[in-house]
Amino acid sequence: MVKAVINGIQVEVPEQTTILNAAKKVQIKIPTLCKHPDSYLHASGACGICLVRVKGSKKMLRACCTPIEEGMDIITHDPEIVAIRRTVIELFLSNHPNECLSCGRNNNCELQTLVADFGIREEYFEKIVRDIPKDDSTGNIVLDPRKCINCGRCVDVCQNVQDVWALTFLHRGFNTRMAPAGDISLSDSPCVRCGQCAAHCPTGAIVEQDDTVLAWRALRDPEQYCVVQIAPAVRVALGEAFGFPFGANVTKKIYAALRRMGFKAVFDTNFSADVTIMEEASEFVERFVHKKGPLPLITSCCPSWVDFMEKFHSDMIPHFSSAKSPHEMMGALIKTYYAQKNNLDPAKLKVVSVMPCTAKKFEISRSADMSVSGYQDVDVVLTTRELARMIKQAGIDFVNLPDEECDHILGDYSGAGTIFGATGGVMEAALRTAYSFVTGEKLAKVEFENVRGLEGVKETSVDIKGTEVKIAVAHGLVNVEFVLNQIRRARKEGKPLPYHFVEVMACPGGCVGGGGQPYGVTDELRLARAGGLYSDDEAKTVRCSHENPYVRQLYKEFLGKPLGEKAHHLLHTKYQPLPVYRR
Amino acid sequence: MAKLTREDLAKIKQDATAAEKNWIKVGYSSCGIAAGAQEIFDVLCEEARKHNADIEIRKCGCVGMCSAEPIVEVCVRGMPRVHYGKVDRETAVKIIEDHVCGRLLVNDHVMDGRI
């Protein structure tokens, strides 16, 4: 531990704690633009606002990246420091377009907040904004380099957290800008659309493609029959936009809000998560018990992970679960099963998915398998942030909404379905069902605590009636390589498999930390949101997917058996190697 | 070549200092090369061969008087050691004919007292 003084206040923190974080402990907020509180991101020192000084010294230090040292006497605010911060903010402002009102980050922009906090009322320096066109080539992530303040968060997260290396800095000096390497369009780059760049961007330089207009258009079209589904992680994050505490579960208010917005039926992706488990657990049993197909089996619910694998690790294709992601399964079921059952024309059915994810926007047109109903199975994907905006646009007093239930039968879910939103959740849900499928018995304790938590790679093994199942759970794509290399090495050296079952989620923390979630994600927030999901699970009487009576009904009425012909046709997909760069 | 030992270093130094030779050094760093040292070097070699002069012509680095490149340093026993600056073809010929063979310094190009 290190003892020091900040603004006359004693502070004691572990070694290597930055001045910025130490100050936080004693309720001192040092302003910064480039340092995101998320611990996955490195301090780049790019903005030059978090300046502090050691008492009596002329030199100024960057609080974001300077570890506090024993006996340091730090001053965080004095007239000179404040004046310099102000000048730097004025410089930023001179290099930033005045488009706040129509910006995707209006009222939610870190630069805007700082300018307001510093009371800057005039543009003291001449405006110098370069005219660089937007890049909306991906259709889900939009780059607007003019609004970029070069903090480097997106590049850091893209390269060092997600290991994708789509984004980099080009040119130098005043012409420095964030862009896909080689100045190609983002859609031609290795980008896997995880949206972590957008989730961490302090300004409107990287935002999700806004599809709220598409959703409204469908809702207002009397010819269309609009239905909606919400993903597991949305329910524990949306509340943040309306002042609910971190991790608050607002599922039933969301159902109510969606109905009021005009959706004819409100479904829950948690239900199709249960269906996913039926398929994936069966697949695992096929491979593990009946030795049909290679092990380990690797989960495939995360579209960014699928894209990443197809681009960078296509040798793993045979290991991939062919099960589609839950919301795609839901889309296919709505336009087939639900349409038939309710006598609806699937051509007029519009399926909207509310997801914590930007990659889902891309997934809906990933391949022909995503239109297995004869129409595109999911029509519009909205992120959690977009849904929050739509609720506000609809004039709904979300906080005071009464609780409502979802529609049947594609809505009621088990506890296993809801934990899909946290890293390790898919694995835990699959293990619950796989255990029963293998042993024919009910699990005494359904919790698998070893796969929970935020460690980058979680390795453990599970005993299924005397047989050891070795598993690994990775989140944050940079952690994938380690797991895959273990598999490759074992295969090459002819050693026993290191794992039988592997779960990967692209975003740190899983979907609760997804690229489409409300801003300001930190580990604290990831844990709070995941905690919300685990509480939801605990509160359920049905904790295993195969025990969900509506899932059973679905198989009985419509799908037949897991991995059966119909299930295979509607709920499974194929993968192919993709070039890293598209030209 | 075999690995050098401490003794080898001493011997190389001794041999070099023992041999007394007449020599010319041509400044052959970027500044010299840019000013035409290559040509001067060639001319000096050719003239020396023509006159069968007892002189060794070598290259060396920049002596610091970059604005006076190409620079040629001449050491002939019994004569002052001098640097010639701004050496052109004509001066190079004179350096061999007059200085090396005729033992007379060449006018107007000596850079004296700068170093």
Place this chain on the structure above:
Amino acid sequence: MSRTVFIKDTGTAGKDRTRDFYGFFLGVIREKGLENEVIPVRVADIGLYNQGVAVRVVPDNFVYTRVEESDVSLIVDSIKTGEPYSAKQVKPVSKQLRIVLRNCGVVDPESLEDYIAHDGFAALAKVLESYTPEKVIQEMKASGLRGRGGAGFPTGMKWEFTRKPRSDQKYIVCNGDEGDPGAYMDRGVLEGDPYSVIEGMIIGGYAIGASKGLFYIRAEYPVAIERIEKAIRRCHETGLLGNNILGSSFSFDLEIRLGAGAFVCGEETALIASIEGKRGYPSPRPPFPSVKGLWGRPTCINNVETLANVPVILHKGADWFSKIGTETSKGTKVFAVTGKVKNSGLVEVPMGTTVEDIVYGICGGAMRGKQVKAIQTGGPSGGVIPKEYFGTKVDYESLQKMGSIMGSGGMIVMDEDDCMVDIAKFYLGFCVDESCGKCAPCRIGGTQMLKLLTKVTDGQGTQKDLARLEQISHAMQKASLCGLGQTAPNPVLSTLHYYRAEYDAHVNEKKCPACKCAKLIRFVIVQNKCVKCGMCFKACPVNAISGSRESGYLIDQTKCIRCGQCFEVCKPKAISRS
């Protein structure tokens, strides 16, 4: 034994009398029948300036200045007697002291044997035989050598810091990414004496416990790269690099990495990023490279000139070295003196030599009879020193006191035709171009400052703009991430400090006192002085001058780009500049 008499008119107001005096000497010598004993020679330079006709007799090394015709006979007589002619005698002073450049222009840079013959690798042999690494560091600390890259951090301490941490691998890096405008000291050393830098690195590697060294040389130095490559190869062949160097247990290897021409890569953390193959971005310190540098290992980065000092210090001893220079700045400093100076080139002087001695004594003052106005040291990170302060000694502290810095050793001489606002704009423009773009104060602040300066030189500036300049300067100095941004405003602040009147003239009167800023001057042909020679007509690059030898000439102000070509070529001074 014959005497040689060097003769040179070192510059007085009138015409060059070198030839006349050569004739006088010839005449007197012939008269006295001393043709075989006294040989006169006209020289191009005699190392003295503005002291009339100067004469040096060798080998006696008697120097006479302000020699008149009447002195010639007496000088020749004195040669005969062997006693100096005291009336005009001056003491020849050698102002330069060559330690770093000891071998430059002396050894064949491509010959290992030649280097060894000039005491090369003697220091290494001594170190490996009888010094512990701690003793080497001790010796370096005792010598007082400070880093020659600019900041002046004591080299011995840097080595000690890198020696301390435990690590499976450590690196020593030679920073040869010299990029200041007008500075080429390192190029001179790398090209002229590559082995001394290599020897310095091997010794450094031994001291800090590194088995691997890297040369980081900018790709624009092809000759330097080729010579270092050759030298490394030769060292490998002869066992001076590789395993068990000179029979000791020490092993060391060297490699070259090329810099792609970014000035900021001279900054240690950016240099490390560049070697690692990443974008040349500086990163915040701590961690310092001595703890966590190249590939996360402790790394010591030394400048070329610093390393070239190392073998001499260890060969001749710290005691010897620490007697040279001033109390806090030991040894010598190499300067690349360029600009409007008579003799540009590399100059090595003991620390503490005055600017005056360098500019006038060694380099001969301004060109073409103009007046020196100021010098700039430290390149774009430094500041100006006006002529009035040329008594300033060159050492780290004195230069800093003047608002400049030692920097890596660029010294640019400016004359009366140079506008100080324009100079500040030039240096700032360089930093704006070379800014890596990472941190906002440097990226945006620099660009804003350049815009403001351009406003001033265009005659559009206001006093408020000058206040803005100072405000941004202050913020950049404090808030920039690396040395480039922190020091980029220095030339502006320094010229504002010493030449505020010039800024005010631009702002208040819309005038450029040095007649340099194109937007503020105009050229007009004074018809009654014009001889209609047509030289201006031919010289004009944009055909702004019209007319004929019969009718005379006129300048079209709308076409004129104010380049000053016509002004330069006009013999009768019939073109006015205002």
